[in-house]
Amino acid sequence: MKPVIAIVGRPNVGKSTLFNRLTRSRDALVADLPGLTRDRHYGEGRVGGRPYLVVDTGGFEPIAKDGIFHAMAQQTLQAIAEADAVVFVVDGRQGLTPQDEIIADRLRKSGVRATVAVNKAEGMTGDSRSAMLTADFHRLGLGDPCVISSAHGDGVVEMIETVLADFPEEEEADDSERPRRTKIAIVGRPNVGKSTLINTLVGEQRVIAFDMPGTTRDAIEVEFDHADRPYTLIDTAGLRRRGKVFEAVEKFSVVKTLQAIADTNVVVLMLDAQQEISDQDAHIAGFVVEQGRAVVLAVNKWDGLDEDKRDWVKREMARKLGFMDFAKLHFISALHNRGIGALMKSVAGACDAAFRKLSTPKLTRALQDAVAHQAPPRHGLSRPKPRYAHQGGMNPPIVVIHGTGLGNVPAHYTRFLEGRFRKQFALEGTPLRIEYRSTANPFDDRDR
Secondary structure (H helix, E strand, O other): OOOOEEEEHHHOHHHHHHHHHHHHOOOOOOOOOOOOOOOEEEEEEEEEOEEEEEOOOOOOOOOOOOOHHHHHHHHHHHHHHHHEEEEEEEEEEOOOOHHHHHHHHHHHHHEEEEEEEEOOOOOOOOOOOHHHHHHHHHHHOOOOEOOOOOOOOOOOHHHHHHHOOOOOOOOOOOOOOOOOEEEEEEEEEEOOOHHHHHHHHOOOOOOOOOOOOOOOOEEEEEEEEEEEEEEEEEEEOOOOHHHHHHHHHHHHHHHHHHHHHHOOOOEEEEOOOOOOOOHHHHHHHHHHHHOOOOOEEEEEEEHHHHHHHHHHHHHHHHHOOOHHOEEEEEOOEEOOOOOOHHHHHHHHOOOOOOHHHOOOOHHHHHHHHHHHHHHOOOOOHHHEEEHHHHEEEEOOEEEEEEEHHHHHHOOHHHHHHHHHHHHHHHOOEEEEEEEEEOOOOOOOOOOO
């Protein structure tokens, strides 16, 4: 599993700026205003070939007894509890403060690995002045501080490499070959029947299934075989809207579920037929697609609906989850073992599609047939000219198309090509990504 790194510190020391730097994103709001971040914010990062999960937290006010700052402190304490390592950000311009010492004392008592990052030290990393800057922060008793500038990126790579040095370097999984045991993550909102489905598949009460949201609080792995194929089932905690998550232990489980989705091969996204298909279901589905995981949709508790309700559910599925039209849809009853065989057949098919090898000659012929059927629309006086295609990766399959002027291919034409490739190579159940690589036009610089 990827190491989890929490960023903590006083308000307005640059935690969110560092988060954005580590994740190479702008997901966290950044402004010169204390207390802007209140909830924990999760993201993914990578340095070299080493991936990690990073958690942004609000300003840590450990002495607050009530109000919003107390709630923010509880969020930070939970982030520390679920982290494998902590980056303690301090302000190099302000120097050591009494509040920094209180936070450091909390970190020492927690026993978590902590690294002090002296921020806002633009142009001073590796400088003799950096020793003077960090002198006071040695008093925190958390080892040698790292001097960084999260806004400019100075020293950030060296700092994160120092943090990750304490963890064993895992070998990268080879996506070119199918994993020996296929991982299936069962995800969805609370109380949709995820644990019941796993118990039905393995034929025993392997995990606790109870009619109360939040029963499952960690990602539980269960190995079993089906149709002579080895699988590892991952029962995950229910993901619900941020405003509906109250218990600290439930917040702890969110990162485990996100990790399970990122590390799995196939996701079974479970929906409750007796509840409305919510925006949260669509958000979970969007995260699965963003991660490139193969996916199968399972609408549970189908046996308790009349025909009118079933028709309404199908219309809602098409309206809110239309972007997942590549995924197989099954209506099941996990409790009464109905539709489970067909569901597992689609899981196997989705895994096969995710790891399918696509030959360059066949891809190129499929591309040429698609262009002959419908050429890309013109852009100005010229028209994009796709020439040939080859496979650029698996899980999800990536098709790399070469030609000229491909930077002007519109999104709707990419979707057209995606549909052609899906039909040609039976890529049902997996996202498909198309990448364009244009070559220079040799006549661009000719005299006119």
